[in-house]
Every structure is written in C-alpha cells, then in structure tokens.
Amino acid sequence: MKLVALLPQNLALCETLRRQVEGHMVTFVACADVEAFRREAHETLEPLLLFTEETELQALTERDVHGPLAVFVTTAVPEFLGALPSGTHARHFLALRNGKPDENELAALVRRLVRPLVPAMAGPHDWLHAYGAFSSNVTPTLEQRVTSLEEKALALSRLRETVLSPAATPSKDVRASEYARKAVEIVDELILNAVFAANPRMQGLRRGHPFVLPHEEAVVVKWRREDNFLGLSVSDPFGGLRFPTLLSHLNAGALKGDVAFKASAGLGLRMAFDRSHALFVDVDTGTRTEVVAFLHLEKTSREFDKRLRSLSFCGGEA
C-alpha cells in the first residue's frame, strides 16, 4: 500500500508522516499538489491512504479519493465537521498544534489504517498499545466488564482510583480530582451509549433502567495511565455506530437550541469528545464498536483546555 502525503505547505509534517510508516511495508509518497495526487491515484494499483490538510480538502472531489482520508486540522473539529464538503471521504481529523500533530495520536491512527492492508499486522488493533505514549508497556491496561449498573459503578470507581492514585500533595489532589471527574464522565457516557444505544434489545428503554446483560452483550471498559497520559476504551459487541450519526452529534450545530430536548446519546458523545483530546471510534460493522479517548493530564486546566481535539472514525464499512 501507499501512504500519500498531500501537504505542500508543510514539509516537516511530511517528514513526520514518513517516519511513521517506516518498517510497516508501506511506500511513502509526497505530492506537491492535487494534480500530482490525481496522477498518483490514477497510475497506482495499490491501495492509497491519503493524509492532507484542511486547505487542500476543498480541491479534492469525491471521485479523487477511494481509500482512507485523514485531514490535519487547525480549526476546532466541531466547526470543521459543520463545514465538511458533502460526499467527502474524510473520516480522520488530526489536530495540529503549532503546526505539528500529536505523534502519539498519529502513530495510533497510522497503525490502525495500515493494519488491514499489511498481512504481517493481522489481528485486532490494540489502541491502548498503539498510542505512542503507551508503547513502552510499563503500566498494564486495566479492564472491567460491565453487565449491570453495579458493574458500571465499579468500573467508574476503579477508573477514578487509577487517575487519583499518583497525586502526592493536597494541591495536586485538586487537579487530579478534576481529571478523575473528566475521565469518569467520559467513560460513564460511553457505557450508557454502549448499553442503551448500541444494544438493539435495550434501545427505547429509559437510560436509568436497571439492566443485567448476558455475557455476550457485555460492555468492555479498558483504561491505561502512564505518567500524564490517560487512555480510555469502551467497546460493545454490536458494531452499529455510523459516521453520519457521529457527525450529527459532534458538529458545531448539534447543540444549538434547548439542550433539554436533545437525545441523551448525542449529548453524551459530545461530552466525551469535549473532555478528551482525541476520540477514536473503531467499528467492525455488526461485530464491535470501540470508542477510545486519550487525554493529556496537563499541569494546568488552561493547558488542558487549550489543546485542539482530534477525531477519527475507522472502519464502519457495510
């Protein structure tokens, strides 16, 4: 396969991408403009994976791109989604901060997109391993299966302890408590969606309804913390989430109007997105949906809030 970088204004970013695919049996090609990309796409028989910037996206038509399309953005993702060209194949939106992507996010996404096309990388993608900050394997991934409200409470309680545990001073407890709250809120929303929106048997039930799920319908919660990086994963065994649904909940216009009349699932997804720095949705249609959130536990709330968010929707093909 070929990874094509259409990033004529950002040579440093091209180099970052090239480094990411080294050793993955992927050919790296940098195109100077859209015409060069069209020639490349026309002449090659290999699957293409295109990375570009938001300034180039408008020039690419629906017919130009057939494989995965990732866009580096400097606009806040909800605003960008609201103005997404109709028919675009763009599903991956990686935030640029000072002209650079987060290499942890980039590493996780490249590995996920390359995986189905490289036989040597067979097997499921482990997001909490592929994220660059976690590749050292120093800390374990923790896991809790959720089949009832009690197990949901247990998962949230264990997660809270993980985030709070390294706090050494009372002052840092304030910061750790805020991060623990954000982490718990993200996972709470994702579990609710996995139980009451993803599971066809549960759709239509009030979200406060007590539930006991059979083993095969269990929601799996995983989390991992290493230093100031936190990864959260919630998966359901249904694989029903679609990109248009995600788009309708996360674009800037989704929360206009009286929120009291919004659906809980949409509000929950937006809450999860706002509280994390990167949200990756990975769908194996009919089999599994995994939503993964990554957070940088910055020294101050101001730094935490300042980081632009990334969003990616992988898989989901019919």
Next chain:
Amino acid sequence: MDAQRNGSTVFFSGILDEHTTAEALRKTMMEAMHSVQGRRLSLDLSEVRRANSVGILTWFRLLGDLAPCASYVNMPVWLVEQFNFSEGIRGDIDIESFQAPFYCPEKDTHAIVSLVVGRDVPIQAQYDDFEISLPNPDGTVFEADFEPSEYLYFLVVNHAKLKSLREG
C-alpha cells in the same frame, strides 16, 4: 443526587445521573419555591461531584417544568463546562456565583475558588482581555487557570437571555 432546603436555598449533593429522578427533586423544589413566596430561590450544586447526560437532561427538564425564579450559587466547574457547550440555562435563572480553577505557579498549587458575579467578575459582552488573579497572604498569586473568553462564555449567553426575557 439529594436535595435539602435551608431557607431560600436548596442544597444538592451527590451525583446527578440516572439514579436521580425528577420526582425526588420536584417535592423539595416545590416546597422551596412555595416558601420563598415570589422571592428568588438559590440553587447550590457545589456538593454535586459530577453529572452524566441522563442526569443533566433530568435536571434541565425539571427546571423547564417548574420554571422557578432562581439563581445558581457556587455553580461547580462541571456545570460551568456544561453550560459553555450547550444552551442549557432556561427561564428566569441567573448566576450569583460560580466556581473556577486557579493555579499558583510559584507554589505549584491548584485551588477551586468561588467567584461572585458583579463583584469578582463583572458582566461583560465578551471576556477576551479579562484578567483575574487572587493574592495569597504570603505575596504569591493564584492565576486564573482557565481561558476567560471560553470559561466565562456562559455569563455572556445567560445575561443576553435574561435581558431579552426581562425586556419582554
């Protein structure tokens, strides 16, 4: 989430989630609204540790049904965050005070501080150039650990809503 009335203030505590039912809160709220006899009711959610979308919708819908003439006092950070990304404050509800994060770089310490609207934070059309810091007795300073233009946005929106509501 539990509710307890003390004079004209209703104090809430716990977690606002799917275990919170509107029925449980409605009785306390209605008693409080009756007791203040037309005066403004104070809603203090500072002891509510967090909320999820189910609880938030329950809360917003309850306030929509009861339409109290009320003020939020000591509004916690999670609720400020909520109001900043959704248009959630309905009806004749203003904000008397709210909590905000502060950071002291010299001592590397964090604090959550309650700010009074009008005294600590004036009502403005926007907060792009707004600055606030809190001196410590030892000469060090707590700096605002938030971006004023974003964190204080809910004040702008709510003030515009109340102005429009009161001007009819």
